[in-house]
Structures are given as C-alpha cells and as structure tokens.
Amino acid sequence: MSFSHTVRRVFLAAVAVLATTCVASAQKKYDVGATDTEIKIGNIMPYSGPLSAYGVIGETEAAYFKMINEQGGINGRKINFISYDDAYSPPKTVEQARKLVESDEVLLIFHALGTPTNSAIHKYMNTKKVPHLFVSSGATKWNDPKHFPWTTGWQPNYQSEARIFAKYVLKEKPDAKIGVFYQNDDSGVDFMKGFRDGLGDKARSMIVAEESYETSEPTIDSHIVKMKSANVDVVVNFATPKFAAQAIKKIAEIGWKPMHVMTSVSISVASVMKPAGLENGQGIVSATYLKDATDAQWKDDPGIQRFDAFLAKYYPRGNRADVLVLTGYSAAQSLAHVLKACGDNLTRENVMKQAASMKDVELDGLLPGIKMNTSANDFGPIQDLQLIRFKGESWERFGDVISGRRSASETN
Template identity: 70%
Template sequence: MPAMHVRLGALAAALALAATFSTAASAQKKYDTGASDTEIKIGNIMPYSGPASAYGVIGKTEEAYFRKINAEGGINGRKINFISYDDAYSPPKTVEQARKLVESDEVLLIFQSLGTPSNSAIQKYMNSKKVPQLFVATGATKWNDSQNFPWTMGWQPNYQSEARIYAKYILQKMPNAKIAILYQNDDYGKDYLKGMKEALGAKAASMIVAEESYETSEPTIDSHIVTLKATGADVFFNITTPKFAAQAIKKNAEIGWHPTHFLNNVSVSIGSVMKPAGFEASQGIVSSNYYKDPTDPQWKDDPAMKAWNEFLDKYYPEANRTDSSVMYGYIVAQALVHVLKACGDDLTRANVMKQAASIKDFEPAGLLPGIKANTGPTDFAPLSQLQLMRFKGESWELFGDVLSGDVSG
C-alpha cells in the first residue's frame, strides 16, 4: 500500500511539473498586432496598375508562394494572411494603402512594398509607427540606414553599387567613352546617377556628355532618345523601369543609334522588356543580375529551377515564365519565410527586425552560385553582389566573376 502512495505522489509531482512547463511555454509566446497562435498578417503594396504595372507579377508570385507555405502547414503552425493592395505607383496612394494596412487591417508588418518614390513616401510613417517596412522592392541606397530608419530594410543589391560595377567596366574597357544617360526623375533614377558619377570620379565631367531625365507621367521617352543620339555618345546608360526601357531599346533601333547599351537590372525581364522591344533590337545590351534567369538554358537541369517550375505548375500556372520578376518574387518570399521561422513564438515587430538583421549566408533557391544574403545590426543590405551579363539571341549570357560594388569602396 505505501508503494501505491509513493507512485501517486510521483504522478502528482510529474503532473504539477508538466503544468508548470506548459505555462512557461505559453508564457514565452509573444505577439504584436497582426500575429496570433493561428495566423501572421502580412501587408503588401504593389503597382498592379499604372506606369510600373509590369511589376505586379511580383505580388502575385509572393501570394502564390505563401499559399504553398500555408498548404504545407504554415510557419511554426501559423498561416500567412497576405493582404496586397494596388497603389498604381503613385506615392499619395501608397500612403493611403500603408495607413489602411497598419491601422485598419492591423498587419504585423509591410513586406516588399514596391518602388523608390512609393517607399520614400511611407518610410517616416512606418518608422514612427514602429512597424517593419521589410525587404522593400527597390534598390535605393537609403534603405540601408539602420541608425535613422531602424524599421526599414532593403533586399536587392543597391542601385549605387550596381552603377559602380558598370562604371568600373566602362573605365576598364572603354576609358575614352562618351556616355549619355537617361534616368527617371526621382530618387531611384538619381541613385543610379550618383553611383555612376562617384565611380567615374574625376573623369565623370569629361566622360558624361549628356543627362536626360523623364517623368513617369510621360507617355513616351522617344524625344529624349533622339536628343541623346545627337550628342554622338558611344555609351548609353539606360536607367528606366520596364515600360520605358522597352521604348528606349525600340527607339534606338528605329533611329539607328548603336552605342554600348547598359540597362539597369530592374528592367532585364525578357517577358516584359526584351521581347516587347524586339530581340533583334536588344542584342548586345549589358546588364547584371544576382538570380537565375529562367530562360537561360544553362539552368535547365538545375534543382532550384526544377523546384521553381514545380511551384508555378501547382500554385501560379498562368505565370509568364520568361518574366524574371516571377523569379525575383519567389526568392524574396523565401527570405520572409526564413525570417518568420527564425522568430519562433516571439512574433513581435522588434523581433522580426532583429531576425531580419541576423541573416547569415542565406541562399534562397534561385540566387546565382556564390551569391548569399547577409545582414547585421548596422547592415540592412541583404544582397550586395552581382554578375554582369550580355543579351544574346533570346536570352542573357552571364560573363565574368561575381562582383561587389560596395558603396563604401
């Protein structure tokens, strides 16, 4: 009989201990607005209409990827509730949609809002509200400012770094080049311009023979191209978004202007730029990339490309697989999932930013070999490497080494 008492006593003690542990475990769960035991609310703003609507597929790809994650059980058992709004690439509309997401929808964070002018319009608001503005879809250098804007983080290699890589190449291969530049008249265009001028250094004044800016409200940039051709420039640096990039390529061919053409990597999509502009007109254009081009035959048997195609077959079958923006959306969606998984049961906004600033050698499927995402408490630029490529036939051909266009050097 006494043995029975001992057993019951031990059982009671074990039960009490278990209860203590489960209380401790549930006590460890921390949530801010937008997160719970069952869901994580993520906000997003995309130009599904307007002059930059070619980028809308990024939001659609991300939505499809989160559906895949939810179908596979979610993140640590929680489903992603992805709320995506159109701002037509209009900053006042971006402000409206950001307020709606933060104050009405009560999202945990805003992920991948697209465009430099759009994100500039909401950066102060997001930081004053202490809501993460995470992995913004723009390469402006200003997103890497952890001191002044600790709630805003970029994703892709920044525009100044990219322009520096082209400038180094021009100085090396064409030291006597006469450079004509077309740029979008906003922070995005000016960021590229700054990177190019800084890297050319003292030679910028003599090498750059013309700078033309355009507004996104202009229906066509044809007249700017005619003006630039008249300068006799033999290098053209094309800092434009997809619609205008395709126009520029087409117009160059029409008027018989054949400079060495550098195209910023935000407009390298074969589906939304090169094909509409015409493959013949696109030959020899130089750009850069950090992720695999789905049309490049060298990735035909690549496991990451196979996984990407399988994902699209199941979750986004109508996707245009020649549009590199679909690969871009797929890669950055993986990065958000990586960060949210790392948050565990501490789904506070502060912890989201802490985990986003603790990425070490992360390689989402789809990045080029040798390119990895890394961040730190004072490094809010996850990707900083690129590889040059040249358009040949109906696809891009990579050449040279993986390069870093570090803004500090």
C-alpha cells in the same frame, strides 16, 4: 493514504501543470498581426499605372504563400497575405500603408515596390515601429539601420550597380561620350551618384548628355533623339521596364548603334526585351543576381526545379521567362526564412532582429556564389552582381561575381 496526503499530491500536480502551461505560454510572444494560427503580412504593389509590369511580383508572392499554407504554414501558422494596389502613386501608398497597419493590423509590410512610393511611408513605418521589410527598390536609403531601424532593403542598391557599370565603361571605352537616361526621382538620383562616383574625375568630361523622364510621360522618344544629337556613343539606361523597352526600340528605329548599358531592374525578357524587339536588344550589357530560369544551364539545378514545380502547381500563368516572377518567388522565400527563424517569438522587434541576423542564406533563384547576409550595421541582404550580355533570346553571364558590399568602416 491519508486524505491530506492525497490533497497534497493533487495540489502539487496542479502546480506542475500550471507551471508547464506558464512556461509554454512564456515561450510564445506575439505582437499585433500574429497568433497561434496566423501571421498577417501586408504588401503594396503597382498592379495598375505606369509600372504595372511589376504587379506579377505581388501575384507570385501570393501564390508562394498559398503553397506555404498548403504545406502546413510556417511553424504551424498560416500566412494571411494582404496585397493592395497603389498604382505607383505615393499618396496612394500612404493610404494603403495606413490601412494595412491601422485597420488590417498586419505584423509587417513586406516587399512594397518603388523608390518614391516607399519614401512616402519610410518615416511612418519607423515612427510606428512596424517592420518595413525587404523593400523592393535598390535605393541606398533602405540600408540605414542607425536612423531607420525598422526598414531593410532586399536587392543590390542602385549606387553599387551604377559604380560597376561605370567601371565597365571605363575599361571598354575610356574615351566614351556618355548619355545617361534615368527616372526623375530618388532612384534616378541614386543611380547618377553611383555612376559619377564610379567614373571619378572623368565624369564631368565623359557624360555629355543627361536625360531624365517622368513616369507620367506617354513616350520618351524625344529624350533618345536628344542624346543621339549630342553625339553620344555610350547610352547608360537606368529606366524602369516600360521606359527601358521604349528606349531600346527607339534607338533601333533611328538607326543608332551606341554601346548600351542597362540597369538590372529592366532585364526581364518578357516585359522588356520582347516588347522592345529581341533583335533590337542584342549586345546590351546589364547585371544580375538571379538565375535565368529559361537558360538551359539551369535545367538540372535543384533550385530552378523547385521554382518550376511551384509555377506548375501554384502559379501556372506565371511566365518563367519573366525575371520579375523569379524575383517575387525569391523575395517570398526570404521572408519565409525570417519568419521561420522567429520561431514562436513573433514580435515586431524579433522580426527585425532575425532580418538583421542572416548568415549565408541561399535562395533557389540566386546565382552561385551570391548569398544573403545582414548584420546590425548592414541591412542590405543582397549586394553582389554579375555582368550579363543579351544574346539571341536570353542573357549570358560573363566575368566574375562583383561585390558591392560596403567595408566595415563605411557601415559603422
């Protein structure tokens, strides 16, 4: 073999190796927050303040990603989960979001909690073109891909839930005198709009009392007393956990026995029903999209068995009776699905593309028949609910799964 022929073979081999390397590197695309070995995820939770009961969601998510990392990560990359406390204070949320995006340089912010808090960073996240993924709030505004293409919701929206409750009240007590109790912020506005829409023309005559509260109020007793004095016989309770528990307790203390309908965000047995007194919550109607891990009907369910195994090893102090723990587990599982679908294209644009391309995704904690679906025109992954009633020490499902998903004409 001639010297020139040998050189030519070596040259061609080098070109082949270089081409293979270029193809491999071309297949990997990263934005700030992602590398061959790590994915940085930002999170904001009220670990302190009036809504600190929700802090267990962030703790559960941290434990879930620890599990993922011990199992080898996602597509070989470890999750660096950075979670900050905002005490449910919008100015603090802005501060923490800027820190995550501009200092920590996360790939995305995931499952930040609260309507007023996320509202404070809504435009910032979209201006920065950083995924504001699976917002932990049921406000309808998170499903607006046309105007806010970098934000998605996660749970069923408040308006859909409130419409379902309105239909239930109309069916069970068409001559009701309704008192509505809600938080004085965007979430309360959403609930009220959905509830009035659900009642239709009867809203004006049926709603005889509206009581809104501030999260800074130490007690909401006076609001409950005012509703009773208005001769209300149906209480529709759109309060967050701390205040929902106070309302249940006060209603019992004054010997009042109205029909009581309560939002799904406050159905935690551990943080709402037990503090309020289990005996005081009997017969309350709500709705859910998640299984009750304490219910015997799920003891052989593979999803709940995986959840229990996770708690035992990675979050042993997590209370399986607290639906907020299952919420954190389920949300983290949702993000893991999206990141896995991204493969080696971990750009912010591809994260949003995968988050908007979910098709019948099942989670361990979702009720049978409820799956995650999204499209370019619909950023609401979970939009189905089932009615439940509190009995004994747990919630019992009744009726069929009800869809709150908008029609195609409404999403265009």
